Amino acid sequence: MREGRGTLSDPARLLISCDDRTGIVAAVTGFLTARGANIITLDQYSTDASGGRFFMRVSFVGGGDPDELEEVFGASVGERFEMSWRLHRSGVVKRVALMVSKYDHCLFDLLWRWRRGELPMEVVCVVSNHEDFRVDVESFGLPFHVIPVEKGKKPEAESALVDLVGGQVDLVVLARYMQILSGDLIERLAAPIINIHHSFLPAFAGAAPYQRARERGVKLIGATAHYVTEVLDDGPIIEQDVLRVDHRATAEELERVGRDVERVALARAVRSHLHDLVLVDGTRTIVFPG
Amino acid sequence: MREGRGTLSDPARLLISCDDRTGIVAAVTGFLTARGANIITLDQYSTDASGGRFFMRVSFVGGGDPDELEEVFGASVGERFEMSWRLHRSGVVKRVALMVSKYDHCLFDLLWRWRRGELPMEVVCVVSNHEDFRVDVESFGLPFHVIPVEKGKKPEAESALVDLVGGQVDLVVLARYMQILSGDLIERLAAPIINIHHSFLPAFAGAAPYQRARERGVKLIGATAHYVTEVLDDGPIIEQDVLRVDHRATAEELERVGRDVERVALARAVRSHLHDLVLVDGTRTIVFPG
Amino acid sequence: MREGRGTLSDPARLLISCDDRTGIVAAVTGFLTARGANIITLDQYSTDASGGRFFMRVSFVGGGDPDELEEVFGASVGERFEMSWRLHRSGVVKRVALMVSKYDHCLFDLLWRWRRGELPMEVVCVVSNHEDFRVDVESFGLPFHVIPVEKGKKPEAESALVDLVGGQVDLVVLARYMQILSGDLIERLAAPIINIHHSFLPAFAGAAPYQRARERGVKLIGATAHYVTEVLDDGPIIEQDVLRVDHRATAEELERVGRDVERVALARAVRSHLHDLVLVDGTRTIVFPG
Amino acid sequence: MREGRGTLSDPARLLISCDDRTGIVAAVTGFLTARGANIITLDQYSTDASGGRFFMRVSFVGGGDPDELEEVFGASVGERFEMSWRLHRSGVVKRVALMVSKYDHCLFDLLWRWRRGELPMEVVCVVSNHEDFRVDVESFGLPFHVIPVEKGKKPEAESALVDLVGGQVDLVVLARYMQILSGDLIERLAAPIINIHHSFLPAFAGAAPYQRARERGVKLIGATAHYVTEVLDDGPIIEQDVLRVDHRATAEELERVGRDVERVALARAVRSHLHDLVLVDGTRTIVFPG
Secondary structure, three states, X not given: OOEOOOOOOOOEEEEEEEEOOOOHHHHHHHHHHHXXXXXXXXXXXXXXXXXXXXXXXXXXXXXXXXXXXXXXXXXXXXXXXXXXXXXXXXOEOEEEEEEEOOOOHHHHHHHHHHHOOOOOEEEEEEEEOOOOOHHHHHOOOOOEEEOOOOOOOHHHHHHHXXXXXXXXXXXXXXXXXXXOOOHHHHHHHOOOEEEEEOOOOOOOOOOOHHHHHHHHOOOEEEEEEEEOOOOOOOOOEEEEEEEEOOOOOOHHHHHHHHHHHHHHHHHXXXXXXXXXXXXXXXXEEEEOOO | OOEOOOOOOOOEEEEEEEEOOOOHHHHXXXXXXXXXXXXXXXXXXXXXXXXXXXXXXXXXXXXXXXHHXXXXXXXXXXXXXXXXXXXXXXXXXXXXXXXXXXXXXXXXXXXXXXXXXXXXXXEEEEEEOOOOOHHHHHOOOOOEEEOOOOOOOHHHHHHHHHHHHOOOOOEEEEOXXXXXXXXXXXHHHOOOEEEEEOOOOOOOOOOOHHHHHHHHOOOXXXXXXXXXXXXXXXXXXXXXXXXXXXXXXXXXXXXHHHHHHXXXXXXXXXXXXXXXXXXXXXXXXXXXXX | OOEOOOOOOOOEEEEEEEEOOOOHHHHHHHHHHHOOOEEEEEEEEEOOOOOOEEXXXXXXXXXXXXXXXXXHHHHHHHHHOOOEEEEEOOOEOEEEXXXXXXXXXXXXXXXXXXXXXXXXXXXXXXXXOOOOOHHHHHOOOOOEEEXXXXXXXXXXXXXXXXHHHOOOXXXXXXXXXXXXXXXHHXXXXXXXXXXXXXXXXXXXXXXXXXXXXXXXXXXXXEEEEEEOOOOOOOOOEEEEEEEEOOOOOOHHHHHHHHHHHHHHHHHHHHXXXXXXXXXXXXXXXXXXXX | OOEOOOOOOOOEEEEEEEEOOOOHHHHHHHHHHHOOOEEEEEEEEEOOOOOOEEEEEEEEEOOOOHHHHHHHHHHHHHHHOOXXXXXXXXXXXXXXXXXXXXXXXXXXXXXXXXXXXXOOEEXXXXXXXXXXXXXXXXXXXXXXXXXXXXXXXXXXHHHHHHHHHOOOXXXXXXXXXXXXXXXXXXXXXXXXXXXXXXXXXXXXXXXXXXHHHHHHOOOEEEEEEEEOOOOOXXXXXXXXXXXXXXXXXXXXXXXXXXXXXXXXXXXXXXHHHHOXXXXXXXXXXXXXXX
């Protein structure tokens, strides 16, 4: 990560997971307090008090030099409890690439929220497989890259994407990007990827969810924001929401209502991720409030 | 149907479906007005203005002798537009059998609503495959019948059920009745059957939906009230609802939250059915407001 | 009204209110059918079947020359039932002026929906008392006018507004326009005005609703879209919605959550108005589904 | 408190409030860990990191003799940070008196939830100013007391209530008890009192909220569960919820919909209180998730 829009007064965040046992909270908070840090929020969760997995997020101000804090924490508390952990430093914002195909509602909802200061991120670029939104994206002062995905040439397109953003971003957001990412691409991007699926997963995974929802006669239209894994529409769910529809809703109407629920679900998921509120536990997520 | 709790001032309801073409609304309302009826509500829906299917519900007071009205309507308007239609007469309530297994929250929610006058129905009896709720059901002044479903003797149990309620009821409600009904039973009951499934169908159709919802890490817990067809959990959906849960929710917690959404979804579906607000269009339902 | 984005295949809409009595629906639908019109949707509502007020909206295609239809309908059915009525012709869209002050989320939400084709309207202009959003509004290809409201010179500002849009628009939308409109201005604008208030009215009418909501410790943050009348925040409510918040929500957080509920509530209200789905009944509205 | 339905494996809960300063979390968790306690959940909130008020709830198992733990904690950590604090011991449930007048939906919803094990409480008795629900309450095996409130004899009725439950209960729940409690009674009961108000407070405080909601034409019907203070309908809000209604809703319909939202809001508030999840901060509540 590098410096971005964050301010120095933003709290630092310590994210931890380890096997649950007695004394973790006391050890972590004792460590921070001994270094003069002031704990702002603390959230923790254990899958099972005996034999479960423990997850924790502490935000704090102060605590001295972050390099030193990292080193000492790792060598003491981290090692003692065999923790997976990371420190998100105060005043740093995540670098994000946004990807889009032919539907713009999620993309511009994110950009407007970003401009209003709702989403603490640096938008590195917007990538699309079509030219359509160049002017609108550039009016936000952002680079817009087109990587077309031609039939039979997907590997070339994926390589171009890796060349463009690989190693340059902390997060990729698929804001209605309609190409399936290969497992190889996911690995090479080396950053979490959040996708918005326009149904209440696991109902209607795959293509054409609105049409299938209409055929099945469901009474609620949903959207699901999730991390992308190799298996299509199967990654850990971060956020879901639904809106009510009725028999009168045409396919066009379902799309219109769906747009409202998609953009809200995606924005919440991205916001939670940017604030380091989401921890992954296998196929599930822990999303701390924030 | 026979006389029940309805009052003579309740409007009569005329339910219609036919191929859509010009003049249906005018013909029906003209017919009723010419007989001196006063239209209280009118709802209509067409799947497609050209070549679609047309559905209509008219409630009205007055209109003279219902036998004669039925005969004349059928011979004139009904025949002219090749309608499927039925008249629900003023002051008549539907006869209902409620079925339950081991979870009582839906059953007693329906019974309390019935006692408070929210559900215009005559509860003919409560049927269970267990003895558990006899005392509580009988305290409502209702007959409670136990038809155990022993291993390998399901046909006998189904026959006993047909003997008990077949032809006696206008509706069967499965208020968390956990036995699968055979296609043969569905046919012999000769009445619509409403079931409550404890998930947001089509997600988690089949057994153990809460456990599977928890494993998949969904963020909303749902319930679906639907008509029963031969294919398990696949009938036309009448009502769905969801409640928000998070990572902390244990299996027990999901059940607790689920109970609240199940009983509300089922009660709304039953109420809509009792007021003749639900029309079936293939795999989907039209639910008029009411 | 003049021709805008509507298409010739859009249904015409007939809006009616009159004292309730027998035969209205039959008379209206009989009239339309006799002229060869095909009724697409019909919604009606009576405040009381005996002695109440009757409201109706019929959409239809066909029916011949609209000038002649208007004349004949008025002279026959309209006169007979002493109706207030109006015909919204097929293929016509409403002309709208949008007004904004310092918060842009509602304005740009409406403009994006308009661009996507969700809102059938012609945006005549955007008016503000500040320069802030000129570039962004003009990038939509729309005129942006600034009418500053200086201390003690409100009448002059209101006159300038009347000069600009009076008689030119069918609707004025206050998309977080923070000046109170005088009764005189409301009258001279001679068009319905929709405002979005950032609370669940009648709670927190007046200024600073978020701050007061926070002080009162409410658990839901609301927004209310309503027609403007002379009495501040007291006009007929068209749409309301809420989102859940908790004790952690700071004033800034309430504003952020509030923005999501405001823009959705306002967009729904404007959409209902543009489709002629809203009828006013004294202090209340009838909003037909659509 | 005395022993009730709780089980010995239930975690103990430590509730704390004090002025915010560095080191509180470390001190409390360090204290518990040093005594061999295992922290199950920890929630904390500060109104302001500098100069604010700090609130905390820790649940834990183990930690040795509770009497001794209380004594040592108070003398060390409690004193050092000038805390208000209390320990809710493992395996103890709160004693509750339920009060009701003429509407039974909230009362029986609570009783059914209690019977199903959703609400960890000992119901000491049900008190009403009417005889109506004696049989139904007694069928739950609970004492039912009638204390009529005759015109001009309210003080006598209030004294009878104090004689009956004063000092005997940890919580009083007004489950649609329609008498206003005097400040004197509130003080003499010496226990928290939770009321359910059938509106979205502060809208429609006072009498006849449904009727006023209908007149004002609101689009959402709400309910508010709050602690009772001397000022009517003004105490700290614990939980609120709303359901959507439309113009068709009659007064009777609003009551029906309102019943569903009232009973859910009240049940959630009571559940949160019973689990010691609610802390009062002046006119507001902090409700930790649980």
